[in-house]
Amino acid sequence: MDFDFTSLFAFILFGLTIGVVYGIVALGISLIYSGLDIVHFAHGEIYMFGAFFGLVFSEHMGVPYPLAILSAMVCTGLLGIVIERVFYRRLTRAGGGYTVAGMGMIICGFGMSVVLQNIAYLSWGADAEPFPVDLGEPFQFGDISLPKSYGLTAVIALLLMAVLHFFLKKTKIGLAVRAVAANKDIAFLMGINVPLMISLIFGLACALAAAAGVLIGPMQSVQVEMGYLMLMKAFAAAVVGGFGSLPGAIVGGLLVGIFENLGAAYISPNHKDIYAFLLLILVLMVRPSGLFGVEVRVKA
Amino acid sequence: MLKVTGLETGYGRVQILRGLDMEVPQGRIVALLGGNGTGKSTMLRAVSGLIRVWNGQIEFNGERIDNKAPDQIVRRGLIQVTQGKDSYPSMTVEENLKVGAFTRSDKPGVARDLERVYDYFPVLKERRRQLAGTLSGGEVQMLVIGRGLMAAPKMMLLDEPSAALAPKVVLDIFANINRIARSGVTILVVEQNVRMALILASYAYIIRDGRILIEGDADDLMHDENVKMSFLGGTVADSSREYMS
Numbered sequence: 450m451d452f453d454f455t456s457l458f459a460f461i462l463f464g465l466t467i468g469v470v471y472g473i474v475a476l477g478i479s480l481i482y483s484g485l486d487i488v489h490f491a492h493g494e495i496y497m498f499g500a501f502f503g504l505v506f507s508e509h510m511g512v513p514y515p516l517a518i519l520s521a522m523v524c525t526g527l528l529g530i531v532i533e534r535v536f537y538r539r540l541t542r543a544g545g546g547y548t549v550a551g552m553g554m555i556i557c558g559f560g561m562s563v564v565l566q567n568i569a570y571l572s573w574g575a576d577a578e579p580f581p582v583d584l585g586e587p588f589q590f591g592d593i594s595l596p597k598s599y600g601l602t603a604v605i606a607l608l609l610m611a612v613l614h615f616f617l618k619k620t621k622i623g624l625a626v627r628a629v630a631a632n633k634d635i636a637f638l639m640g641i642n643v644p645l646m647i648s649l650i651f652g653l654a655c656a657l658a659a660a661a662g663v664l665i666g667p668m669q670s671v672q673v674e675m676g677y678l679m680l681m682k683a684f685a686a687a688v689v690g691g692f693g694s695l696p697g698a699i700v701g702g703l704l705v706g707i708f709e710n711l712g713a714a715y716i717s718p719n720h721k722d723i724y725a726f727l728l729l730i731l732v733l734m735v736r737p738s739g740l741f742g743v744e745v746r747v748k749a
Numbered sequence: 750m751l752k753v754t755g756l757e758t759g760y761g762r763v764q765i766l767r768g769l770d771m772e773v774p775q776g777r778i779v780a781l782l783g784g785n786g787t788g789k790s791t792m793l794r795a796v797s798g799l800i801r802v803w804n805g806q807i808e809f810n811g812e813r814i815d816n817k818a819p820d821q822i823v824r825r826g827l828i829q830v831t832q833g834k835d836s837y838p839s840m841t842v843e844e845n846l847k848v849g850a851f852t853r854s855d856k857p858g859v860a861r862d863l864e865r866v867y868d869y870f871p872v873l874k875e876r877r878r879q880l881a882g883t884l885s886g887g888e889v890q891m892l893v894i895g896r897g898l899m900a901a902p903k904m905m906l907l908d909e910p911s912a913a914l915a916p917k918v919v920l921d922i923f924a925n926i927n928r929i930a931r932s933g934v935t936i937l938v939v940e941q942n943v944r945m946a947l948i949l950a951s952y953a954y955i956i957r958d959g960r961i962l963i964e965g966d967a968d969d970l971m972h973d974e975n976v977k978m979s980f981l982g983g984t985v986a987d988s989s990r991e992y993m994s
């Protein structure tokens with residue numbers, strides 16, 4: 450392939466738009482990790498549920514696309530809160546507070562992912578469902594035309610990040626969320642309702658994944674197995690950025706997005722999905738705690 | 750103000766407290782003393798609702814608070830400052846203090862108390878935009894006490910505020926604890942620095958084997974032969990004498 454700057458720019462641009470989506474899923478994984486001390490292996494399925502909810506709202510119920518995103522976020526957030534309350538809460542408690550309860554929590558996450566896949570399969574079938582959203586003519590950047598869905602994706606994902614940032618840094622509840630993430634006992638002793646905050650954190654993380662699902666839906670299609678690849682890439686993004694770090698999750702997402710687009714363009718498009726992991730390995734070789742990981746957190 | 754009767758609790762199946770009784774009257778400074786691992790922090794954890802009470806009861810202002818959720822107990826005005834000097838290291842000093850005021854919605858009151866904390870501990874004001882993780886041990890101790898004050902407590906439980914601090918810093922912190930008490934906050938202070946605690950407090954309990962072994966007025970305990978033998982003759986007192994000279 451001939452090298453020219455326009456196509457390089459295009460690859461980077463496409464990489465960035467998909468990267469912000471990896472970023473918001475990774476953000477959720479990092480939020481859950483720092484808030485609940487669990488690595489949530491069913492987060493890909495939460496993302497898949499979000500995509501289906503969006504599809505149902507937008508296609509079957511005729512809700513306008515932006516509103517469908519919001520509705521899917523709310524529904525998936527509530528679904529997440531129920532899952533956490535009913536299934537995870539006992540396990541995280543059993544570990545003494547909310548520390549990692551050994552392998553139990555990891556297995557539980559995998560189990561939940563299988564259960565959710567099967568529920569989705571029974572509800573919506575195994576076929577890939579197209580998610581057509583007509584947003585009009587593509588944007589033109591010089592010679593590059595970027596479909597509106599890509600532009601919208603980037604804008605909405607960035608907006609969500611900004612809202613999350615404002616929430617965590619400027620509001621009282623956001624401060625409480627950070628306090629709970631950093632030290633639950635002390636947060637309790639400051640009069641914060643820790644169990645409630647944990648529900649909120651989990652719900653928020655699931656809502657973010659849902660937004661990612663509804664945003665990706667129109668670019669690819671919606672199907673039961675879509676969660677797995679997203680989980681892997683979001684994990685790669687979270688680890689590249691430094692597990693548990695929120696800015697790290699976003700930067701990690703962008704890097705994974707760009708890296709895999711460039712890899713597909715200049716090395717081989719047949720193995721698009723391995724580039725995320727290649728990047729992961731490269732970064733971990735240089736900085737084992739990830740780009741923004743200040744320390745390796747040791748969990749009891 | 751705080752009344753603990755027959756308190757039994759522990760971790761898992763291991764019982765630590767075996768029927769502990771103590772009382773802290775309003776407006777006083779009371780000390781809870783005892784060696785390492787005798788259950789002092791465990792008792793505070795039970796009072797704050799962080800661990801379950803197996804038996805016995807805890808009354809605060811005439812109301813049963815045993816086995817209430819920790820945030821509910823805080824909302825009644827009973828605040829604990831733990832022994833670990835646990836600040837939020839990745840938040841700024843001022844954010845730490847704001848977390849302390851989480852339960853409050855009276856903005857002018859919170860602003861006033863922030864100034865009060867800065868008045869007690871001027872170094873916190875200097876460092877208010879700094880991350881708490883960059884503070885020294887003494888400054889962190891001031892921060893966590895200040896953070897407790899931000900909740901506008903009726904009563905504070907202070908767990909070993911002098912631990913691992915230089916003598917001059919300890920004096921400064923104890924002077925401020927005294928000041929806090931005089932502003933109307935009842936105080937229960939847990940200490941291993943027995944002599945300093947007996948100077949600060951008006952009444953003291955000594956815990957051993959999960960029960961109260963000795964109790965009495967601080968002045969009497971200071972001159973009590975038993976107490977002298979078991980607590981004031983050892984390394985703790987020696988080092989505290991050095992501190993104060």
Ligand SMILES: Nc1ncnc2c1ncn2[C@@H]1O[C@H](COP(=O)(O)OP(=O)(O)O)[C@@H](O)[C@H]1O
Nearest residue numbers: 760763765783784785786787788789790791792
């Ligand atoms: N989280 C815990 N799990 C199990 N045992 C504990 C825990 N915390 C403290 N202990 C035990 O309880 C006893 C009393 O501890 P603690 O109340 O911290 O003592 P103190 O504060 O008087 O030094 C000690 O024997 C200690 O080993």
Ligand SMILES: [Mg+2]
Nearest residue numbers: 789790791832
């Ligand atoms: Mg202790």
